Amino acid sequence: MLILGINMFDFPFKNFQLCDGAEATLFNFLDTSIVPPPLLFYSYIPILLISLFFGLFVFFRDKKTLRSKLFLWIAIFFGLWIVNILLQWTLIHVNFLHFAWQLTALLEVPIFFLSFYFIYTFLYEKDLPDWTKWILIGLFLPVVLLTPTTVNIQEFDIIVCEGTLGRFWDYVYVLEACFIFLTAYIGLRRISQLKESREKKKTFLLVSGTVLFLTIFYLSNLFGEITQLYSVNLFGPLGMVIFLVFFTYSIVRFKTFAIRVFGVQALVVALWILVFGLLFVHTLALVQTIVTITLALITIVGFLLIRGFSREVKQREEITLLAHDLQKANARLKELDKQKTEFVSLASHQLRGPITAINGYVGMILAGEYGEVINQDAKEALEKVQIAGKDLGVLVGDYLDVTRIELGRMTYTFADVSLTQLTREVFDQMLPVTEHSGLAFSIEVPDKPMMVHADANKLKQVMLNLVDNAVKYTPEGSIVIKVQQQGNNVRFSVVDTGTGMSEKVLGSIFEKFVRAPGAKRINTGGTGLGLFVARKIITEHKGRIWAESAGEGKGSTFLFEIEVLE
Amino acid sequence: MRKQTKWSIVVAAITLLIVAVILITFVKTVVLGDFVIVDFGY
Numbered sequence: 001m002l003i004l005g006i007n008m009f010d011f012p013f014k015n016f017q018l019c020d021g022a023e024a025t026l027f028n029f030l031d032t033s034i035v036p037p038p039l040l041f042y043s044y045i046p047i048l049l050i051s052l053f054f055g056l057f058v059f060f061r062d063k064k065t066l067r068s069k070l071f072l073w074i075a076i077f078f079g080l081w082i083v084n085i086l087l088q089w090t091l092i093h094v095n096f097l098h099f100a101w102q103l104t105a106l107l108e109v110p111i112f113f114l115s116f117y118f119i120y121t122f123l124y125e126k127d128l129p130d131w132t133k134w135i136l137i138g139l140f141l142p143v144v145l146l147t148p149t150t151v152n153i154q155e156f157d158i159i160v161c162e163g164t165l166g167r168f169w170d171y172v173y174v175l176e177a178c179f180i181f182l183t184a185y186i187g188l189r190r191i192s193q194l195k196e197s198r199e200k201k202k203t204f205l206l207v208s209g210t211v212l213f214l215t216i217f218y219l220s221n222l223f224g225e226i227t228q229l230y231s232v233n234l235f236g237p238l239g240m241v242i243f244l245v246f247f248t249y250s251i252v253r254f255k256t257f258a259i260r261v262f263g264v265q266a267l268v269v270a271l272w273i274l275v276f277g278l279l280f281v282h283t284l285a286l287v288q289t290i291v292t293i294t295l296a297l298i299t300i301v302g303f304l305l306i307r308g309f310s311r312e313v314k315q316r317e318e319i320t321l322l323a324h325d326l327q328k329a330n331a332r333l334k335e336l337d338k339q340k341t342e343f344v345s346l347a348s349h350q351l352r353g354p355i356t357a358i359n360g361y362v363g364m365i366l367a368g369e370y371g372e373v374i375n376q377d378a379k380e381a382l383e384k385v386q387i388a389g390k391d392l393g394v395l396v397g398d399y400l401d402v403t404r405i406e407l408g409r410m411t412y413t414f415a416d417v418s419l420t421q422l423t424r425e426v427f428d429q430m431l432p433v434t435e436h437s438g439l440a441f442s443i444e445v446p447d448k449p450m451m452v453h454a455d456a457n458k459l460k461q462v463m464l465n466l467v468d469n470a471v472k473y474t475p476e477g478s479i480v481i482k483v484q485q486q487g488n489n490v491r492f493s494v495v496d497t498g499t500g501m502s503e504k505v506l507g508s509i510f511e512k513f514v515r516a517p518g519a520k521r522i523n524t525g526g527t528g529l530g531l532f533v534a535r536k537i538i539t540e541h542k543g544r545i546w547a548e549s550a551g552e553g554k555g556s557t558f559l560f561e562i563e564v565l566e
Numbered sequence: 567m568r569k570q571t572k573w574s575i576v577v578a579a580i581t582l583l584i585v586a587v588i589l590i591t592f593v594k595t596v597v598l599g600d601f602v603i604v605d606f607g608y
Contacts, residue, residue: 094599095595095596095597095599096595096596098595098596098599099591099592099595099596102591102595103588103591106584106587106588133573133576137576137580140580144580144583144584144587145587147587147588147591148587148590148591148594
């Protein structure tokens with residue numbers, strides 16, 4: 001600090017000199033009247049601003065992803081590199097110039113590393129493996145550590161105000177070339193792996209844009225170095241323009257980063273800078289150059305944008321037409337659905353009569369109304385007919401209920417009824433069935449009657465359906481039916497120790513025609529309509545119905561709640 | 567240590583190193599001017 005302090009103090013007087021021929025003025029550390037070709041300011045500053053704008057825009061639109069961060073870092077290092085080069089052309093103090101020369105590699109190499117890293121994360125949508133990152137760090141460390149040494153800038157000529165590059169630059173150039181090849185290699189490998197042609201095109205655009213940018217950047221530096229014609233370096237950053245044009249195109253064409261409007265904004269900013277630049281030029285030839293570049297930019301980006309937008313307008317028109325067609329098709333489908341429901345309703349009605357007749361007569365034959373059935377085989381056959389007839393009756397009843405619900409023709413007769421009483425009736429009705437199945441069946445109801453405003457028949461239908469389901473899906477164990485008060489509601493529940501169900505099934509069990517996986521094996525006659533009808537009935541009672549289960553094989557509970565009358 | 571934390575530390579360390587190197591270079595070139603400077607004696 002002491003040394004630094006002393007030197008800082010006599011800074012303008014000691015060791016601090018101007019390049020030969022430069023005149024010292026008050027603010028002469030940055031004097032733009034010296035040497036630089038006019039193209040420099042015109043090409044470098046817009047490129048610097050546009051790339052920073054791109055980097056920041058992509059980053060702020062998509063802050064969390066690694067590729068956005070990497071893109072921003074490429075833009076930052078590229079921006080710093082351009083500032084450094086601009087200073088090298090404009091500075092007139094040996095010390096500052098020397099400093100700028102010394103930093104070139106430190107700012108240049110990361111652009112190649114980060115471009116490779118960016119392309120990798122873009123192509124594979126994941127981070128680089130750890131070992132690769134350690135290799136990158138290992139390769140970058142010598143660049144950092146050798147920056148302040150004479151291996152980097154061997155000596156500095158104060159006459160022409162240029163440095164002589166050290167051996168270190170052989171390493172830098174080899175390293176940069178390797179990274180161009182690596183980027184191209186992973187890009188080509190990825191393209192060969194992709195199957196979809198749209199993805200292939202998008203990848204090709206980004207990879208070729210990046211590789212072209214790096215190659216032009218690299219070759220212009222190398223060529224300038226070999227020939228000592230440093231003005232060749234001026235064309236290096238133009239590679240960035242190619243990269244940005246490819247990048248913008250891929251945004252417009254493929255909605256990369258999902259920011260189409262971005263292209264328009266970038267164009268407006270670029271045009272503003274270019275036109276603003278005209279204010280500072282004096283010669284006609286230069287004005288012509290600027291206008292030519294501006295024209296080229298407008299032509300390329302404008303063409304891409306107009307094509308993108310006209311395509312979008314066309315797509316929108318197609319979507320409008322499709323929506324119209326869909327509306328028509330939807331109306332037709334609704335009409336067809338209504339006709340189908342009417343047909344099912346009619347057919348079910350027609351079927352119910354014969355089924356009732358079959359069930360009635362079979363019942364009477366078995367009861368001995370037409371004389372005793374002596375033949376045991378005939379009796380068993382009739383019993384089977386009776387069971388099948390009952391199942392068919394239930395099935396037709398379900399279909400009729402569904403069609404009534406769908407046509408809005410379900411009628412309810414609401415009255416004040418005791419849910420406790422209804423539950424006892426259901427228990428009595430289902431007890432023989434559970435005994436036949438060898439299940440323990442019990443009831444837990446409060447002593448006082450729980451009064452609800454409901455359609456007694458419909459509510460009983462729901463309760464019977466729930467208990468019937470429990471019987472069908474409980475091979476062994478027990479079933480309990482309960483009635484409890486829950487605040488302003490009364491809750492009816494059927495708890496069984498049966499097959500249970502997964503959480504996924506629980507969510508859809510009340511949908512039409514939905515049955516639990518494996519239900520067909522256990523209960524072949526089911527239609528998947530019972531619970532759908534039950535839900536509709538309970539909804540009409542302003543209540544809710546649901547099922548709970550700890551999982552497959554762990555039993556289940558079916559519950560509904562409706563408002564209790566005080 | 568979490569993977570992300572580990573890499574954050576590595577990135578911070580490299581950034582510090584770069585800043586330190588830039589400062590050293592600044593002191594050596596601008597403040598001290600102690601590099602080999604060639605003057606052909608015009």
